[in-house]
Amino acid sequence: MGEPGRGAAGALPLRRLAQPLLRRLSELLDRAVPGRGWRDLAQRAGSRGTVRLSPSDLEQCSLKVLEPEGSPSQSLLKLLGDRGCTVAELVELLQGLEHTEALQCLSLAGIKIVVQPDSQAVLAGQVVKLCCWATGHPFVRYQWFKQEKEIPHGTSPELVLNPVNVNDSGFYICRVNSESSFVFSRWARLEVCDVQGASHEGFIGLPENKLHICIQPQLQNLTVGDALVLECGAVGNPIPHYQWFRNGFPLANGSKNIYTVTSVDVEHQGTYWCRVFNDREDQDSEKIEVIIGRKAMAVECTEEELSDLQEPADLLERSNHRPVGLLYYAGHGYENYGNSFMVPVDVPNPYRSANCLCVQNILKLMQAKETGLNVFLLDMCRKRNEYDDTILILDALKVTANIVFGYATCQGAEAFEIQQSGLANGIFMKFLKDRLLEDKKITVLLDEVAEDMGKCHLTKGKQALEIRSSLSEKRALTDPIQQTASSAESLARNLQWAKAHELPESMYLEFKCGVQIQLGFAAEFSNVMIIYTRIVKKPPEIAVCRAYVTDFALDLDVDPKEANKGTPEETGSYLVSKDLPKHCLYTRLSSLQKLREHLIFTVCLHYEYPGIEDTMDERKEVNVGKPLIAKLGLHHGFKTKNCLQTCCVANNPFHNQMESSPVASQYYIPSHCQPNSCPGVYHPNRMCAGNIRQLEACSCSGTSRILATRHEVQNDSRPVGKSNVPVETTDDTVELEFLLSNSLRFPEQQQP
Known part of the structure; x- marks a missing residue:
């Protein structure tokens, strides 16, 4: 029999063995036949002078049988471990007892794979070499497999494929055998790329x-x-x-x-x-x-009919080249004397028309640009502002066709929004977004949205879509955008628009322990960015690792309770979730227009080694410059919030009662922030023009929802849930490797 306990693993203290392995050893010793049980092990340890065990020690071990989950063997192994017994010494004791099963549990230490095969992608026709080198006593032998099938003559440490072809693509693994045991290498994936008709x-x-x-x-x-x-x-x-x-x-x-x-x-x-x-x-x-x-439809026409159609076609082409004006607004608003007003979030209280934006004035500016179509989608209340008696005298609007108003509610009524799972959507937008991409005349589309809203029992008798239109052409929201010559002003505006949508480049962070993390970025709006993180490399010697982002600038609206989540929806992001990669952690940053300096944050990594209870940690500071709209420096006029924003992660070793002690540890204070801070929680800013109404508890489709008017103040105080921490990415490759591993089952005594 080999010596499984010798070598580096044999010098390991017994108390550092993984708990599952100790439990398995305890089970085997508890039910062993006479001569190979835990009492025999204790007697042999005492007689050889390995450790000193008193009669009271043995009595305490024996009494464990009276406990529901008690194990005398586990108690004995703990005593041995606490008194300095090593794995090698335990192996010698078990060999004296000739306890084969227990020795088999520890036999993996007898084989050590020092070179693992690498996954790689190669060109067809190349020479490929997969290597697996191992040490063991007295010697080791090799057998290569492709998936679950043995490879003939694949019995050396190096598997050479010369030349490799596309049929060689797949998963490979090597079984290393010694006299008493065998172990498998890690899976290696081989992809063979065949470039047709191309040389190398x-x-x-x-x-x-x-x-x-x-x-x-x-x-x-x-x-x-x-x-x-x-x-x-x-x-x-x-x-x-x-x-x-x-x-x-x-x-x-x-x-x-x-x-x-x-x-x-x-x-x-x-x-x-x-x-x-x-x-x-x-x-x-x-x-x-x-x-x-779009698919063309075949239509037969005479030359005379084509001639008659020529002039309208020219007119249509010229009409299509006229710019389109579209305004969508969601927020607080009111309507006085037939004029609609959009209310900014930072207006004084009370406020009047001079503090707000008049929709009719915007229409006039659009007409000055000779827009071919003007669409207003206004998701706001239209009640009267009792503090504003001003009668606004506007210049007469041009008499032009192709003006469409889609009001979320009727004149004098309120517009409502639904809050569910942290998502706030206006009723109008809830139904509008389901039809936005339909290729229909815009008034037809809005009519169908109105019908959809009419079926919602939440707002019956409270809110109904109102449509006003002077549309004289068949125009749709899906009409292609016609590129025309642009003025210097519009070119500059387009440049600013492009700058406001530039994202940081995806990056990879390499930590000293060998873990590598990918940081990616996506834009939900020009001022809302999603950071997604995933672990792309984890050394095999690390049992588990977790990573999260923290220490964000004070200007940003980042709720620590909503950061580092397992799905975009948990962060409050629903619009781009289907376009984001899976198996990541997601953090949503909003109010980027308030960012005064570069966006700097910290990536924290926690990891553990097998058999070691202590958690290791590393931190890296990341600077991604000014992303999205922050590049334009539109922060002037905004008040700075003095809020320290960190990530409260479950089981976070640095987190110490953040709810009761906002600055419990200086570890949470970013290097670029001042310590006079408090926990940052995002509160959507809704101004109130009338009386605050009682929130109405409603239910729709079996789920609990809250219905609120557009001008009710909404404080976001959602309970703290369990934070999601990242584990190694699970994708198709990992799942396939798991399935293949399950298919490679060999008898314990099988020899190669």
Whole structure:
């Protein structure tokens, strides 16, 4: 028999063994036959002078049988561990008892794999070598498997595939055998990329294992209903990962080398590219355009009919080239003497028309630009402001067609919003967003929204959509935008718009322990950004690791209780959740327009080693500059909130009663903030024009909801839930490896 307890593992103190292993040893000793039980182990330990055990010690162990979950063997092993017994000494004692099963539990220490096979992506025709080197006593032997099948002649530490072809793609594993036991290497994934019709000359001279994109996505010109298939292929070691983007946003289900949409619509049009990355580097593929057209309908016309249609077609083309004005507003408002007013969040109280924006004035400015279509979607109350007796005299509006007003409620009535699971949506928007992309005349679309709202029992008798229209053409919200020559003013405005939508680049943080974390960014609005984090690399010697982001600037609206969540919806983000990558932690930052300096925050990593109860931690400070609208420096005129904003994470070793002691530890004070702070909680700012009404508790579709008017003050004081902390990313590869591991079952005494 080999010596499983020798070597580095044998010197390990017995008390440092993992609890599952100690429990298994205890079970075996508790039910062992006479001569191999815990009393025999104790007697042998005392006779050999390994440890000193008194009769009272043995009596205490024996009394454990009286406890429901008591184990004499577990009590004995704890005594041995507390008194300095090592794994090697325990092995010698068990060998004296000839306790084969217990020795088998400790036999893994006899084999140590020192070189694990690497996952890699290669080109067809190359020479590939998978390596697995191990040490053991008295010697070890090898057997390679592809998935669950043995590879003939795969009995050496190196598995050579020369030349490799696409059929060699798959998962590989090596079984290392000694006299008494065997262990498996980790799974290695091999991807073989076959570039049809291309030689390998373009890859000559590249550094070995260098990440390189060998298959670029191609331009797509499709019609509605077609299938979209985009492919990107790369080689490299470590094996590359993929993330597809459209118009700068990461795509859900876009983490494979092929991205597909079974049936496209106009919403799938845009600029696509793929980011390829591994633990060492990353590359972006070429950016390609996906153009989605509508299916043409064949119509037979005579030359005379074509001639008659020529002039209206020209007129329509000129009409399409006229700009479109669209205003959507959600918030507090009121209506006096037929004029609608939008109320800013920082108005004085009481406020009047001079403090607000008049919708009719905005329409006049639109008409001055000779807009071809003007649409106003106003999700606000239309009650009278009793503090404002001003009769606003406006210049006469032009008599123009194609003006559409969609009011969320009738004149003199209130507009309501639904609050559910932290989501606040106006009733109007709740139903409008379900139909926004329908290719219908806008008045027809709004009529259908009004019908949908009429079926909602929450607002029957309280709120009804009102539509006013002078539409003389068939215009829809899905009409294509016509590009025309722009003035210097509009070009400057477009440049500002583009700057206000620039996101920080995705980045990878490497910690000293070998863990690597990806930081990604997505925009929900120009002033609302989502930070998503995931662990992309975890050394095998680390049992578990957790990471979270914290220490945000005081200007931002970040609720610590809503940060580092397992889904975007838990942070209050619902609009872009389907486009974000899965298996991440998400933190939502709002009010970026108030950011005065660069956005600086901290990434905290906690990790544990097997058998060690202490948690290790590392921290890295990250500076991503001024993202999105913060680039424009629009913070002037805003009041700064003195709120320290940190992340209250469950089981956080640095968290010490933050609810009762806002600055319980200086560890929470960011280096770029002042310590005179309090916990930051986000309170949506709703101004009140009339009397505050009692909130109405309602239910819809079996879920509890709160219905509130647009001008009720809403304080967000949601209870603290269990914080979600990240674990190693689980994706298709990990799940497949797990399934393959389960399929490799060998008898304990099987010899290679």
